[in-house]
Amino acid sequence: MDELELLKKDWKNQEEGLPKLSYNEIYKMILKKSSSMVKWIFIISVLEFILWSSIDVIVRLSGHYDELEVHGLEGFSIFTTILYYSILVYFMVQFYLNYRNIQTTDSAAVLMKNILNTRKTVKRYVWINIGFLALTTLVVVMYTAFYTDVYASKSTDQEVPAYLIIITSLIVVAIFLGLLALLYRLIYGILTRKLKKNYEELQKLEV
Amino acid sequence: MNKELEHSFVTNLEQNQNIVHKVCRIYTNDADSHNDLFQEITIQLWKAYPKFRGDSKFSTWMYRVSLNTAITLYRKSKRSIKTTDFDTMDFKIKAEEYDDEVEQQLKLMYAAVKQLNDIEKALVFLYLEDKSYKEIAETMGISEVNARVKMNRVKTKLKKILNP
Numbered sequence: 001m002d003e004l005e006l007l008k009k010d011w012k013n014q015e016e017g018l019p020k021l022s023y024n025e026i027y028k029m030i031l032k033k034s035s036s037m038v039k040w041i042f043i044i045s046v047l048e049f050i051l052w053s054s055i056d057v058i059v060r061l062s063g064h065y066d067e068l069e070v071h072g073l074e075g076f077s078i079f080t081t082i083l084y085y086s087i088l089v090y091f092m093v094q095f096y097l098n099y100r101n102i103q104t105t106d107s108a109a110v111l112m113k114n115i116l117n118t119r120k121t122v123k124r125y126v127w128i129n130i131g132f133l134a135l136t137t138l139v140v141v142m143y144t145a146f147y148t149d150v151y152a153s154k155s156t157d158q159e160v161p162a163y164l165i166i167i168t169s170l171i172v173v174a175i176f177l178g179l180l181a182l183l184y185r186l187i188y189g190i191l192t193r194k195l196k197k198n199y200e201e202l203q204k205l206e207v
Numbered sequence: 208m209n210k211e212l213e214h215s216f217v218t219n220l221e222q223n224q225n226i227v228h229k230v231c232r233i234y235t236n237d238a239d240s241h242n243d244l245f246q247e248i249t250i251q252l253w254k255a256y257p258k259f260r261g262d263s264k265f266s267t268w269m270y271r272v273s274l275n276t277a278i279t280l281y282r283k284s285k286r287s288i289k290t291t292d293f294d295t296m297d298f299k300i301k302a303e304e305y306d307d308e309v310e311q312q313l314k315l316m317y318a319a320v321k322q323l324n325d326i327e328k329a330l331v332f333l334y335l336e337d338k339s340y341k342e343i344a345e346t347m348g349i350s351e352v353n354a355r356v357k358m359n360r361v362k363t364k365l366k367k368i369l370n371p
Contacts (some may be wrong), residue, residue, distance in 0.1 A: 002362070003279070003312065003362075003369065004316075004331070004334065004335075004362055006238070006309070006312065006313065007313065007316045007317070007320070008334070008335050008337070010313055011335040011336075011371070014229065014232070015225050015229075018224075018225055018228040018229065018232075018240075019220070019228055020224070021224055022221070023217055023218070023221050026217050026220050026221055026249060027213070027217050028223070029245075029249040030213065030216070030249060030250065030253040032246060032250060033250075034247060034251065034254070035247065035282065036247060036250075036251070036276070036280035036281065036282070037279070037280050037281075037282050038280055040282070044272060044294045085352050086242045088291045102323050103255070103258075104255050104271070104272045104275045104276065105255050105256070105259075105268070105271055105272060106271075106348070107280055107345060107346060107348030108271075108274060108275055108279065108326075108329070108346065108348050108349050109347060109348025109349060111275050111279055111280075112279055115279065146327065170335075182228075194325075195279060197324075198278055198279065198324075198326055201324060201325075201326045201327075202326050202347060202348070202349060203349075205353060205356075
């Protein structure tokens with residue numbers, strides 16, 4: 001006889017051994033807070049939005065934008081600001097729409113897909129930010145190096161060649177971005193590993 | 208209104224709590240995790256309850272939310288699994304109903320089910336609950352053919368675990 005059939009026959013008997021919760025015990029449970037993965041993804045995503053938009057504010061307050069204007073980059077600065085906030089708004093809307101789509105009443109596959117989509121949106125946002133940061137830094141460093149004499153005057157002051165300053169600043173930016181990317185991989189790797197594995201398992205077509 | 212909703216939900220769940228307990232049995236190995244998962248499933252059921260229209264049976268609707276919570280939403284607490292807990296939470300097999308050989312076989316079967324992955328456990332659970340392949344496919348979000356093929360794979364896997 002098929003083992004699973006045997007198990008099925010016994011399965012009904014299992015009900016007698018199950019715990020029995022009272023009305024009040026169940027009632028107390030609905031008052032408690034969820035600690036589901038979706039909630040964590042939501043919290044971390046919101047933190048990311050706050051982090052990245054505050055970086056812009058901090059840079060502004062620290063006066064770096066004024067410096068750009070002095071060096072004739074005000075057009076570039078206005079352009080990046082508009083782009084930066086359009087990206088932020090776009091992704092926040094996308095994130096909200098995706099998040100609203102997560103329903104436990106969907107089938108397992110649809111639910112998993114929606115959670116992964118929500119996660120992907122924020123991931124894309126983070127990568128675009130990292131790319132954005134790298135690109136603007138590059139543009140500003142290059143511009144400053146080739147069209148102004150800031151580095152040149154600095155290098156004569158401190159007796160360091162200009163190209164060394166440029167290379168050093170680029171390396172510093174690269175290391176910073178690398179560390180950031182690593183941190184994200186770690187956080188989300190831990191959070192979505194099980195989900196990804198299950199989703200792949202479910203989608204896998206058996207042969 | 209809210210009180211009414213609370214009352215109807217708790218009453219419904221109290222009557223159908225076996226479904227949730229059975230899901231917890233399959234997915235957890237000790238009493239603490241069982242209670243943890245039960246708690247999370249209850250919250251998720253309650254959150255989804257306003258959207259429950261009564262066009263399907265409450266119990267049918269519960270399968271989806273319970274399994275989704277166990278497979279997808281629930282984050283296992285970091286407690287290490289102690290083997291003693293595993294024993295105490297083991298499925299009860301009533302000795303008087305079976306001869307020794309069958310009893311032994313059942314014990315091994317339950318232990319084998321515990322070794323399956325999350326998706327396979329869900330398939331076995333729905334199968335044991337006497338759900339049709341159509342219902343299994345709908346709950347999991349895969350095609351009926353795929354559900355059948357996957358189920359056969361699970362059967363083969365169980366056989367392999369039992370007769371290595």
